[in-house]
Amino acid sequence: MKLVFKFGGTSLANGQRIKHAAKLVMNHLAENKIVTVCSAMGDTTDNLIDALEAAVSGDEEKTNDILTQISNIHIDAIKDAVSLDSAREIVYSEISNNLERLRQVLNSVYFLREATPRTRDYVLSFGERMSTRIMWGALTSLGVEAKYLEGGEAGIVTDSSFGEADPIMDITVKEVRERINDLLNKNITPVVTGFIAVSIDGAITTLGRGGSDYTATLIAYSINADEVWLWSDVDGLMTADPRIVKNAKVIPEISFEEAMEMALFGAKGLHPRALEPACQGKIKVRIKNTLNPSAPGTLVSETAKGFDSVVKAVLIVKEVAMITLKGSSVAGKAGTAGRILSELGKLGVNLMMISQSVSESALSFIVRRRLSSTVINKLEKEFVQTGILKEVECEPDVVVVAVVGEGMRGTPGVASRVFGAVAKRGINIRMIAQGSSELNISFVVKEKDGVEAVNAVHEEYGLGDKN
DSSP states (O other): OEEEEEEOTGGGSSHHHHHHHHHHHHHHTTTOEEEEEEOOSTTHHHHHHHHHHHHHTTOHHHHHHHHHHHHHHHHHHHHHHOOOHHHHHHHHHHHHHHHHHHHHHHHHHHHHTOOOHHHHHHHHHHHHHHHHHHHHHHHHHTTOOEEEEOHHHHTOEEOSOTTSOOBOHHHHHHHHHHHHHHHHHTTOEEEEESSEEEETTSOEEEOOTTHHHHHHHHHHHHHTOSEEEEEESSSSOBSSOTTTOTTOOBOSEEEHHHHHHHHHTTOTTOOHHHHHHHHHHTOEEEEEETTSTTSOOEEEESSOOOOSOSOOEEEEEEEEEEEEEEOGGGSSOTTHHHHHHHHHHHTTOOOSEEEEOTTOSEEEEEEEGGGHHHHHHHHIIIIITTTSOSEEEEEEEEEEEEEEOGGGTTOTTHHHHHHHHHHHTTOOOOEEEEOTTOSEEEEEEEGGGHHHHHHHHHHHTTOSOOO
């Protein structure tokens, strides 16, 4: 089989884990051809963001402290993961060069007090470049003939939308297919940086949140792989967050549509954008745990059935706020809602849910809590002060509960069961939204009631382990 393995940051958090991940690749090479894709080690990407912000603000001491921390983590990882002397020398030399280049660019940011989107992508690329180089060394130490490739060298070409670049698919598919298949045909294991690519003019770009998963599925689509295995620190997709639902269990199989719905609501180990190439190419995706590799994990496929329950999972989205717009001008006046949404779009605000009554007298939507004050200020200035809206209300103490399952489509009584289960716990629902796909019912409750609401629905549909 032709497989793509992607290892997340927790799977590569230190040298021992990188060595363990390399052994997983080696153990599956006997019967398969494998492309390995790596995220940055542990919290490296967050550390790079912090270093960049410190440099922009002129905090030289903090910038240097973070650089030292990043350096120590990677140098220690080389010692633990790379045992072959010749490979260790190469990896140490490359990592040292990367650290020096990183230091130089952060020094430039410090003096300029500015970081362009292009500079930001360049800085963030160092996490994957260093972790992938160490993975190459670990594989080489195990006797695997491997080839280190950055995203652009693998053939992933994007536009110049720094921060969340879009692949130019016709070029990417052609280049990746030629370059990766050439290596696989020679029994060479490609080891590719996740998250980063290259623009048409040769600048390093990043693929945004979930970018390493996206790299893996783009490569899989391009080479027509049989499966993608996403290795993380969880046994698979869960029926609910096990931290709040004690008997939550792993979902054995799930469809692409269901997985995308779950990913949109923050299910750990998934990003909706990353699933698109796999779905388009009908390539199975497995979510596996590097710390428990014998566990079957979750299989995402076109025909997956999972278990018999109408509902597959109940998710909770925290750190959100509900904003409600009221005023006679909202009702019946063409274009008002469009203007409101347009203004929010200009602010770069993503609306997670929208609900409007038939009377059109009020419009409610959900945004990330950290953006709520910005949204309110903008709406009051543009619409309240001009008399278009009467008032803007904000409830910052809410959460979204999302109920997901393909079996809900066409099944009568799902909403009544969901809301009935919540009502029995004495919980008031503040807002409801359901898409035409019928794969998801989302509702808003007060933050203090969120955990209870999730448990109520989870219990109503018997999703938990019976043990």
